[in-house]
Each structure stands twice: as structure tokens, then as C-alpha cells.
Amino acid sequence: MSMCKGNPDTLTTTGEHAEGPLPASATRNACKLCTPLGAAMVFKGIKGCLPFLHGSQGCATYIRRYMISHFREPVDIASSSFSEDDAIFGGARNFAQGVDNVIRQYEPEVIGVATTCLSETIGDNMLGMIKTYQDKHSGDGPPLVHVSTPAYTGTHSDGYYSAIRELLKAFVKPTRITQSRMVNILPAMMSCADLRHLREICALYELDATILPDYSSTLEGGSWDSYHKISPGGTAVEDIAEMATAIATLEIGHTQAVDKKSAGHWLETEHKVRCDSLGWPIGIRLSDQLFAAMATIADRPMPAQLADERGRLIDAYVDAHKYVSGKRAAIFGEPDMVVGLAAFMSEIGIRPVICATGAKVKNWKELLASEIEGGTADVEILSDSDHAKLAAAARELKPDIILGSSKGYPLAREMKIPLVRIGFPIHDRIGAQRMLSVGYRGTLELFDRVANALLEGRQDDSETGYSYL
Amino acid sequence: MNSVNTPSSIRVLDERSDQVWTKGSGKEFVCDKKSAAGSVTQRACAFCGSRVVLYPIADALHIVHGPIGCAVYNWDIRGSLSSGSQLNRNSFSTDLAEKEVIFGGEKKLKASLLELINFYQPKAAFVYSTCIVGLIGDDVGAVCKQVTKETGIDCIPVDSPGFKGTKKSGYQAACEAAYKLVGTGDTNGISKYSINLLGEFNIAGEAWMIRKYYEKIGIQVVSTITGDGRVDDLRRCHGAKLNLVQCSGSMTHLSKLLKDDYGIPMERVSFFGFEDTARAIYAAAEHFGDPELMRRAEELVRDEISKYAPKLKEYKKRLKGKKAALYVGGAFKAFSLVLALRSLGMQTVLAGTQTGSAEDYEQLKEICDPGTVIVDDSNPLELAKFVLEKDVDLFIGGVKERPIAFKLGVAFCDHNHERKIPLAGFEGMVHFAEEVANSACSPIWKYAPRRQAKALRLPEPEPTAPLACEGGAA
Ligand code: SF4
Numbered sequence: 001m002s003m004c005k006g007n008p009d010t011l012t013t014t015g016e017h018a019e020g021p022l023p024a025s026a027t028r029n030a031c032k033l034c035t036p037l038g039a040a041m042v043f044k045g046i047k048g049c050l051p052f053l054h055g056s057q058g059c060a061t062y063i064r065r066y067m068i069s070h071f072r073e074p075v076d077i078a079s080s081s082f083s084e085d086d087a088i089f090g091g092a093r094n095f096a097q098g099v100d101n102v103i104r105q106y107e108p109e110v111i112g113v114a115t116t117c118l119s120e121t122i123g124d125n126m127l128g129m130i131k132t133y134q135d136k137h138s139g140d141g142p143p144l145v146h147v148s149t150p151a152y153t154g155t156h157s158d159g160y161y162s163a164i165r166e167l168l169k170a171f172v173k174p175t176r177i178t179q180s181r182m183v184n185i186l187p188a189m190m191s192c193a194d195l196r197h198l199r200e201i202c203a204l205y206e207l208d209a210t211i212l213p214d215y216s217s218t219l220e221g222g223s224w225d226s227y228h229k230i231s232p233g234g235t236a237v238e239d240i241a242e243m244a245t246a247i248a249t250l251e252i253g254h255t256q257a258v259d260k261k262s263a264g265h266w267l268e269t270e271h272k273v274r275c276d277s278l279g280w281p282i283g284i285r286l287s288d289q290l291f292a293a294m295a296t297i298a299d300r301p302m303p304a305q306l307a308d309e310r311g312r313l314i315d316a317y318v319d320a321h322k323y324v325s326g327k328r329a330a331i332f333g334e335p336d337m338v339v340g341l342a343a344f345m346s347e348i349g350i351r352p353v354i355c356a357t358g359a360k361v362k363n364w365k366e367l368l369a370s371e372i373e374g375g376t377a378d379v380e381i382l383s384d385s386d387h388a389k390l391a392a393a394a395r396e397l398k399p400d401i402i403l404g405s406s407k408g409y410p411l412a413r414e415m416k417i418p419l420v421r422i423g424f425p426i427h428d429r430i431g432a433q434r435m436l437s438v439g440y441r442g443t444l445e446l447f448d449r450v451a452n453a454l455l456e457g458r459q460d461d462s463e464t465g466y467s468y469l
Numbered sequence: 470m471n472s473v474n475t476p477s478s479i480r481v482l483d484e485r486s487d488q489v490w491t492k493g494s495g496k497e498f499v500c501d502k503k504s505a506a507g508s509v510t511q512r513a514c515a516f517c518g519s520r521v522v523l524y525p526i527a528d529a530l531h532i533v534h535g536p537i538g539c540a541v542y543n544w545d546i547r548g549s550l551s552s553g554s555q556l557n558r559n560s561f562s563t564d565l566a567e568k569e570v571i572f573g574g575e576k577k578l579k580a581s582l583l584e585l586i587n588f589y590q591p592k593a594a595f596v597y598s599t600c601i602v603g604l605i606g607d608d609v610g611a612v613c614k615q616v617t618k619e620t621g622i623d624c625i626p627v628d629s630p631g632f633k634g635t636k637k638s639g640y641q642a643a644c645e646a647a648y649k650l651v652g653t654g655d656t657n658g659i660s661k662y663s664i665n666l667l668g669e670f671n672i673a674g675e676a677w678m679i680r681k682y683y684e685k686i687g688i689q690v691v692s693t694i695t696g697d698g699r700v701d702d703l704r705r706c707h708g709a710k711l712n713l714v715q716c717s718g719s720m721t722h723l724s725k726l727l728k729d730d731y732g733i734p735m736e737r738v739s740f741f742g743f744e745d746t747a748r749a750i751y752a753a754a755e756h757f758g759d760p761e762l763m764r765r766a767e768e769l770v771r772d773e774i775s776k777y778a779p780k781l782k783e784y785k786k787r788l789k790g791k792k793a794a795l796y797v798g799g800a801f802k803a804f805s806l807v808l809a810l811r812s813l814g815m816q817t818v819l820a821g822t823q824t825g826s827a828e829d830y831e832q833l834k835e836i837c838d839p840g841t842v843i844v845d846d847s848n849p850l851e852l853a854k855f856v857l858e859k860d861v862d863l864f865i866g867g868v869k870e871r872p873i874a875f876k877l878g879v880a881f882c883d884h885n886h887e888r889k890i891p892l893a894g895f896e897g898m899v900h901f902a903e904e905v906a907n908s909a910c911s912p913i914w915k916y917a918p919r920r921q922a923k924a925l926r927l928p929e930p931e932p933t934a935p936l937a938c939e940g941g942a943a
């Protein structure tokens with residue numbers, strides 16, 4: 001059978017190219033996921049934590065399945081399993097029963113409660129419910145943290161950052177002590193390998209890091225000899241409690257830098273822990289900024305190992321610059337990752353001609369302009385975008401390469417250009433968890449992926465099929 | 470606290486204890502219950518049920534009315550193939566924002582429908598209501614009526630807010646929606662030997678394989694519902710003389726409507742495994758009572774079996790004696806799987822389903838061996854518990870069950886809507902055996918800590934012996 005001659009987003013049912021004004025009201029192939037997913041991912045990075053979505057169970061099941069297909073690890077997320085009556089009369093009863101059952105089954109150290117659109121809309125008073133529950137059990141049992149995550153006000157990135165903030169608010173203890181070797185890292189939605197690398201970098205600077213969240217083991221663990229009710233690993237609540245003792249917080253993400261209510265800024269205002277706002281450390285410039293911040297905090301020069309890695313990265317840029325130079329890229333995904341990737345692309349001579357995110361980002365243009373070398377006059381900047389809009393722009397601007405999640409594959413296939421997979425979700429390849437992209441070493445790996453993708457395309461398209469470059 | 474657990478440390482929740490049953494225990498078994506809050510059910514929601522059933526109708530527009538998540542998590546994740554239109558592979562959503570949640574989303578829905586219909590020229594449109602819509606009180610039916618009037622394209626509401634019952638209620642809502650189209654098309658040219666295949670979703674092209682069987686023996690397939698589905702096929706499917714219903718959980722309601730209103734008889738069939746496939750082919754031939762059909766059916770079955778049986782035998786040699794667990798959508802599928810596994814020399818020691826009916830479970834209980842555990846609406850911890858207790862070698866399930874198996878060093882075979890390999894029919898059985906063998910007989914398991922630990926506890930002359938597949942590697 002002949003199938004799929006193009007991208008489903010432009011074909012009519014008879015396979016013709018769809019004509020006429022582009023549908024603007026509906027979202028066509030969203031470039032975002034919903035808010036509780038981000039929160040659930042953060043909760044998966046807390047030791048002994050079970051995420052709990054207050055609402056109907058479909059949301060939890062969908063999110064579980066989505067996360068499993070990316071991480072390939074157990075992702076148990078409980079739900080209060082609303083029925084029709086609960087949707088009308090409120091979910092207090094289900095909430096209490098759900099928490100009881102979670103405790104019975106999982107014996108969690110903490111329960112991370114996120115709302116869904118449904119419980120937000122009916123106006124369930126989560127804090128009240130949690131308090132009632134805890135009063136009834138006279139404070140016994142695991143603590144419950146609550147984050148409000150209606151999907152109609154944001155995207156999964158918002159859920160991610162909000163959950164970090166709520167965890168801090170719930171657990172950080174005021175203190176007068178400062179531990180000079182302690183640093184807090186609030187990473188953005190990075191891969192497990194990225195998180196591990198950040199920890200390794202801290203160790204090189206002889207810093208003791210609390211990374212919040214840290215799902216590097218919970219979402220990429222070893223093979224087990226018996227079943228773990230909750231995957232081992234994650235940031236311990238006791239460590240979160242101590243975060244006010246840190247000498248500084250490194251908060252990743254341009255959107256967080258300009259958000260005065262970000263988790264890092266909250267720690268600064270409430271607990272006097274200095275907040276260094278940094279970009280997603282991809283590329284030399286943004287990685288340099290990270291390491292400069294580390295050096296100041298640690299009061300140490302750049303460790304030799306990192307200096308070596310930096311040297312090798314520049315050498316790689318030199319070796320391959322001609323294969324990438326002058327190329328054009330389309331980038332999509334979480335806002336902060338897109339900014340980091342755009343900075344990196346422009347740094348190596350690839351024009352990021354399309355920068356798209358599904359989130360509505362305030363100052364999206366300015367954020368990108370601050371990092372793209374050579375200005376943004378030739379850059380199509382899309383916020384609140386979907387994949388159909390992104391594809392329409394790509395048909396105009398004809399990029400040579402796409403950077404983003406698996407959801408970019410139909411477009412890559414249509415345009416016969418490579419897709420370098422990065423971000424979430426990656427569910428058509430193995431190994432999304434361990435793809436390293438941050439710091440000098442991560443950039444080097446990403447750079448090789450980009451250069452090789454372009455080389456492979458050129459080779460496949462060549463007349464002769466050469467085997468020597 | 471909850472670090473490493475032995476199976477006995479995993480407790481089945483009290484409210485679920487009657488949904489876990491061991492053959493020979495004499496206990497009562499209960500199903501068809503709403504999932505308990507906090508149980509971490511593997512079930513999704515009613516909306517998901519509707520979406521699964523209608524999704525393969527390829528020339529219809531499918532739009533999810535609600536906030537974005539409900540739509541985006543099922544964007545192009547299914548393995549149902551279409552021979553033409555790819556419209557269904559898009560994910561369209563009204564993506565409600567806060568102001569629409571407050572002031573209503575009807576306007577946005579209407580504008581979305583008009584624009585999308587104008588652009589893509591679908592044959593019909595399905596509008597799925599999610600939980601929020603059920604709550605904010607949008608009159609989706611009225612919007613659909615208006616748009617149908619303005620465009621001449623049937624817009625059909627699917628009343629499937631997630632909280633309304635279980636996934637099964639979603640199947641029902643989907644059947645109701647699909648049925649709106651039935652009876653509106655021309656039934657000219659439909660043979661007196663004709664069937665509809667209900668509950669066949671054309672995963673990896675399975676409907677095409679099955680359709681060929683019937684066409685070969687002289688039976689016309691009017692429609693496959695909904696695999697590689699077309700709106701016009703649905704419109705005229707009431708002209709078929711017999712309904713073969715495969716995935717009974719999802720399609721019983723539609724076949725019942727067709728029976729009540731058009732007098733079309735139905736037969737439950739399965740196309741999984743040699744035996745069931747043969748039975749399904751014979752069932753149709755027998756129904757029409759033409760000896761010639763029967764003769765051709767027998768010939769076809771003979772040919773196919775002689776073509777594939779030798780391959781199967783090879784796999785059986787390698788798989789014999791292995792113990793399997795399965796957790797699937799409906800019990801009828803589970804039933805078929807137990808038989809198919811048995812034909813490969815394997816024993817099912819754990820069988821469960823998300824939404825099996827009491828009737829299905831009765832049958833399942835009957836064919837299972839004593840000691841087999843049967844679970845209804847189970848969850849990851851229970852499944853892990855029984856995988857450990859029963860020392861399972863192979864797990865058959867979907868994406869959500871896969872990590873349970875893999876973490877414990879247990880082989881896995883995908884048997885859900887996302888798979889890319891056809892497992893139905895005679896040929897499909899060979900694919901199935903191959904899939905199972907590729908995982909179960911992989912040399913990697915001996916490195917899995919749990920297997921290693923076991924090997925250490927039970928020293929054998931050859932340390933890898935408990936893991937080796939009989940008959941050696943392929
Ligand atoms: S209702 Fe909201 S939280 Fe649930 S899946 Fe849909 S968008 Fe996500």
C-alpha cells in the first residue's frame with residue numbers, strides 16, 4: 001500500500017495539498033505538553049516521592065505512558081480517579097482515599113500533589129484538603145507538597161519550574177549558617193546524563209551540590225535484582241531543607257532569569273542565598289558563563305579537565321566548521337532549551353532561522369535576541385506555536401536541519417532534512433535519557449551529532465556515494 | 470523504607486482484593502469496577518477509549534475539545550495504518566485557554582471546525598469532549614449541528630469526558646458516534662456473502678491481511694471498523710450480512726445496534742493464533758452455508774498452516790516450558806493469547822486485563838491452568854508482585870507494563886495499539902513467535918542482576934542453564 005506522501009498536516013483526505021487560509025483557531029499538532037507532566041517529572045526527581053495528580057485518572061495515565069516511552073523506566077503516578085460525581089461535588093473524598101492507598105502501597109517518603117485542569121476548574125481547595133488529611137492523621141505519614149498546575153494557563157515547562165518552587169517553599173528551613181562548599185543547582189528540563197554531568201562538574205570544583213530535581217537515577221537506573229516500589233535515587237527532602245545554607249544558587253534558564261518569582265529568586269529574597277541566573281549551558285559562551293559562576297562560587301580556577309574539554313571542543317569546531325557553516329536550522333521545544341540551542345547554533349555559524357516554542361513566553365524575542373549572534377533580523381521567532389505553524393515557516397525558510405524532539409520527524413521526513421533529537425519527548429529512538437548536551441563535553445557530543453547529521457545527509461544524497469570525506 | 474522489596478512486601482489493596490483471583494482458590498472474582506483512587510491503575514479514561522476506537526477512521530477530522538494535554542498525548546502514537554488519507558494522524562485541539570474555561574469554548578470550537586473542515590475537506594468530523602468541557606457546560610451538540618448545517622459535513626459529538634465511567638464507557642460513546650453515520654450510504658453492490666469486521670484496527674496492516682482471507686474464499690468485506698476506516702464504509706456497513714466482532718469490549722455495542730436495527734447477526738471471533746484465525750474464517754463460511762465457501766475456507770486454512778506451521782515448530786522448540794504473564798485491554802484478547810502461548814509450548818501463569826467483562830473472565834478462568842493468577846484493573850506493583858512470585862519468563866502487554874518486565878530481567882512482547890508488527894492471522898502468529906523468541910531467548914538476560922542472583926542461589930553445572938533457550942540460538 002502506498003502511504004504517507006507528505007506531512008499529514010498539509011494533506012486533504014484525498015492526498016491533495018490542502019489549499020486556502022491556514023486554520024488559525026485550533027492548535028494543530030501541539031508543540032507543548034501539559035503542565036502536570038512537568039510537575040510529575042520534578043517529583044520523580046525527589047527521593048522516595050510518588051507523584052499524585054488530583055483529577056480524573058486519564059491525565060495521570062497519559063502522562064505516565066508518555067514519560068515511560070521517553071525514559072523507558074517505571075513511572076508510577078497516582079490519581080484521585082474522579083468520577084462524574086466527584087467532578088460535580090468536589091474530590092475531597094477521593095483525594096483522602098487516594099492518598100491512603102498510595103501510602104499503603106508505596107510507603108513514600110513524600111507525595112507530590114499536582115492539580116489537573118479538572119480539579120482547578122471545580123476549584124478544589126488543595127491546601128485545605130491536605131491540611132484536613134494531615135490533621136486527621138495527626139501529622140503522621142509522609143509530607144504532601146502541592147503545586148497548582150492547570151494546563152490552560154501554561155505548559156509543561158511551567159509545571160516543571162512551579163514544582164521546584166513549591167518544593168523549596170515546603171521544605172527549606174531558615175538558617176544563619178552558610179556552608180561555603182554548598183551550592184544549589186536548579187536545572188531546567190535536562191536529560192539524566194546532563195544532570196549527572198552537572199554533578200560531576202560540581203565535584204571538579206570541589207563543590208557539594210544539591211540538584212533540584214535530580215531524576216538522573218530514578219529515570220535512568222540500573223537493572224534490578226528485586227522490585228523497587230519507588231525507583232532509587234533523587235534529591236532527599238532533608239537536602240532540600242538545607243538549601244538555605246548554600247553559598248549560591250545556580251538557576252538555569254533565561255525565562256527564570258527574568259521571572260522575579262522563580263525558585264532561585266525566591267531563595268534569594270527569602271533566604272539570602274545569592275542567585276546566579278544562567279542560560280542552558282550549550283555552546284562555549286553559555287558554558288563559559290556557567291563555569292565562570294562556578295569558579296567564583298568555588299573560589300577555584302577552572303579545573304584542568306574542563307580546560308582540556310574546552311580545548312577539544314574548540315578544536316572540534318575548527319575541524320568541522322566548514323560542514324556546518326552557512327547552514328540554517330529550525331529549533332523547537334521548551335523555551336529555555338530553544339534559547340540555548342539558538343545561541344549554540346549561531347556560535348558555530350548555523351543560522352537559527354526558526355526558533356519556535358509552544359509556550360507563550362513574555363519577551364520571547366528579546367530573550368532570543370540576547371543570545372543569537374548576528375542579530376535576529378533573519379530569524380522567524382514563534383511563541384505559542386504548534387507544529388503546523390512551525391512546518392509552514394519551514395516550508396518558507398527551508399532550513400537544512402531541525403533540532404527538537406521526535407515530534408519534528410514528520411517535518412524532517414517531508415523536507416528530507418535531518419532531525420537531531422534533543423528535548424522531550426524522544427520516543428522513536430533509544431537513549432534519550434543519556435544524551436549529553438550541556439557543558440563543554442555535552443556541547444561536543446551535540447556538535448558531533450549536528451555535524452554528522454549534515455554529513456550523512458550530504459553523503460546519502462551524493463551521486464557517487466563516496467566513503468571518504 | 471521502600472528500597473528493595475520481596476514480592477510478599479507488596480500488598481494488594483483491600484478494595485482490590487476481590488479483583489485478584491487464583492485458579493483453584495475457590496474465591497469470588499469481581500470485575501467492572503471503577504478504579505480505586507490512588508491505586509495507580511493502568512487504565513486511561515473514557516475519552517481515551519473513544520479516541521482509540523475512532524482514531525483509525527482516516528478521512529474524518531478528529532478534534533479534541535479541551536485543554537491541550539488530552540489531545541497531545543495521543544498525537545500519532547497508534548500503529549493503525551491507512552491506505553490513503555492520513556488526516557487522522559494529526560492532533561487537532563481547541564487547546565482551551567483560561568478565558569475559554571471561564572467564559573466557554575463554543576466560539577473557539579466552532580471557528581476551529583469551520584477552518585479545519587474548509588482546509589482539509591474531511592468526510593465527517595468527530596468532536597471529542599474531555600473532562601473540562603463536560604464541566605464548563607459547552608453545548609457541543611449545538612455547535613456540531615450548526616457547523617454541519619453550514620458546511621454540509623457531518624459533525625458528530627463524542628460524549629467522552631474522561632471521568633464518565635471507565636474506558637469502556639468511552640468505547641460505548643465511540644460506538645454511538647460511529648453509528649450516527651451508519652445507514653446513510655448506498656448499499657448497492659453488496660454481496661449476499663458479505664461481512665463487516667468490527668474491532669479490527671489495522672495495527673501494522675493486520676486488517677489488510679485478514680480482509681484478504683475473506684476475499685480469497687469469496688466473501689466480501691464491506692468495512693473494517695475501524696481499521697483503515699472510511700466514513701463512506703461506515704455509511705453503508707448496514708448492508709453487510711454478518712458482523713464479525715473481534716475486540717468485543719470496544720465493539721459489542723455497535724454490533725448490538727446493527728443487530729437490533731438491521732437484523733445483522735454477529736459472531737465473536739479472534740484472529741490471534743492459528744486456531745482462532747481458522748475458526749474465524751470457518752465461522753463466516755459456515756454462516757452463509759455455501760459448501761463452496763467452506764471448501765475454499767478449508768483450502769485456505771490448510772495452505773496457510775502448511776506454509777507457517779514448520780516455522781512455528783522451530784520457535785516452539787526454543788520457547789517450550791517458559792512461563793508467561795499477560796496484561797492486556799480486554800479479556801477476549803487475553804483468552805486468545807493464552808491459547809496461542811500454549812501452542813508455543815508456553816504456560817500462562819498470570820493473566821489480567823484493564824476492562825474485561827464478567828463473561829470474558831469466565832472463559833478465561835476456564836482455560837487457564839490451576840494456579841494461574843487472574844487480575845482485573847491491576848497496577849504496576851501488583852503486576853510486579855506476581856511476576857516475581859510466579860517467576861515469569863515473558864510479559865505480554867503495552868508500553869506501561871514494559872518497564873516492570875525489563876527492570877526485573879523479564880522478556881517482553883508488545884501487544885497493544887502502538888506496535889509496528891502485525892501479529893494477527895497465520896502469518897502474524899509467526900511474527901508473534903519471533904517477537905517472543907527474540908526477547909525471551911536473547912543472550913542478555915543472564916547479565917540481569919535478578920537472573921544472576923537466581924543462578925547463584927541455585928547453582929547448576931552450567932551457570933547460564935536456567936536461561937538458555939532449548940534448541941539453542943537462531
Ligand atoms: S485535562 Fe489538563 S491536565 Fe489533564 S491531560 Fe488534559 S490538559 Fe493535561
Ligand code: SF4
Nearest residue numbers: 058059514539600631
Ligand atoms: S482531562 Fe479527562 S479526558 Fe482529558 S485525559 Fe484527563 S481524564 Fe481523560
